[in-house]
Structures are given as C-alpha cells and as structure tokens.
Amino acid sequence: KAGVTQTPRYLIKTRGQQVTLSCSPISGHRSVSWYQQTPGQGLQFLFEYFSETQRNKGNFPGRFSGRQFSNSRSEMNVSTLELGDSALYLCASSLGGENNEQFFGPGTRLTVL
C-alpha cells in the first residue's frame, strides 16, 4: 500500500507570495492533518480535514488555509508569505476515528526569502 505523498518536496518563495502544497493520503484514509515543524517547536497543528470538511483547526492566522477533495487528497495554501513561514510542512493521514494512528508524509520544506 502506497504511503502518504507530498508535493513538492522543496520550495523556495519570496515574501508576499503565496504557495500551495499538496498531500495524497493513504488509500482508504479519510482524514488528513497538516502540521508545521520548526526547529525547537516540534510539530504545530494547522488543521484537519475529514470527508472534505475542516474538522479541527489550530492557532494559525487566516493566511493558512486548506481544503480536501472528494478523493481525500488535500491542499494547503499560505498567502502573503512571511520569513517566519519557513518550515517543514507535514501532512498526515488516518482512518479518522478516535485514536487512529496518523501516518506522515515526508514533508515539504518551504523556504521564504
């Protein structure tokens, strides 16, 4: 069974631009969660989508948004990029029930110059 895939793996943008990251979950998984990882901060939860609906949201500004398609694939968008948005963005998929393991993709490394 194929794992979680994320594209692109690496991205360089400049301040003020916007970016869209993509995540394809494991087949059969209906939940996709997004996390931001920065040095010393661990993984900060962005949001979770389940069956095309945002089910949970972290404490990030409105510049961070996402969506999920009918095939469970998900995209995350960051508008008006700031230098502090440079991070590893991880996507995780799960079946979506309580206490289901989350399986992570390799991440997208975003650098904002």
Place this chain on the structure above:
Amino acid sequence: DQQVKQNSPSLSVQEGRISILNCDYTNSMFDYFLWYKKYPAEGPTFLISISSIKDKNEDGRFTVFLNKSAKHLSLHIVPSQPGDSAVYFCAASGTSNDYKLSFGAGTTVTVRA
C-alpha cells in the same frame, strides 16, 4: 500553549544501554498517547502508543510507561542501537480536542557506538 512538553532536547547514550525519554502533559483530558520517531528528511513514523486505561505497553525493545497522576509518560528503549539515533516526539490526544494530536518539541537521541 504547549500542552505536551519534552524538557530534554537531546540525549546521548552508549550502544547497548537503555535510553529513557520523558514527556509531560498538562491537559488531564488527554487519554491517548503516542511516540513517533523522525529521521532527517523523512516524516515522523509511529513507534508505540498507550491508552489511559493502561500504565504500560511493550513492543519489542520499546516500552512506554504512563503515570496519569503525574501526567507523565516515558519511553524506554532497551538495548539502544545506532539505528535508534533520531528525533523522538511525544504526542497526546483526547476527546476534548477532537482527535487532534498535540506534539512535544522532540528529543534528539544519539546512540554512540
């Protein structure tokens, strides 16, 4: 507000000895706890979990202990192997936060030959 804390950013251990990683949490409503392991340039991979109805769960060389009264859990790796060198994240969830995983900042383990 960091609800899951890993107060040791790094740990160095001799090959063959025990590695003990610690994690504290503040939300008494958390009822499911997980450990993830992360190598550079890869996403975190699930290692072991424990539900709040247990105080110990063992899987091969990995054992997780949960002390609910102290809001503390630990991961023991015995014996430690060079391939165990990675960043370890503690995570917690509960019905109070709707399946969202809250992660600690991680502990970098280095196993010395």
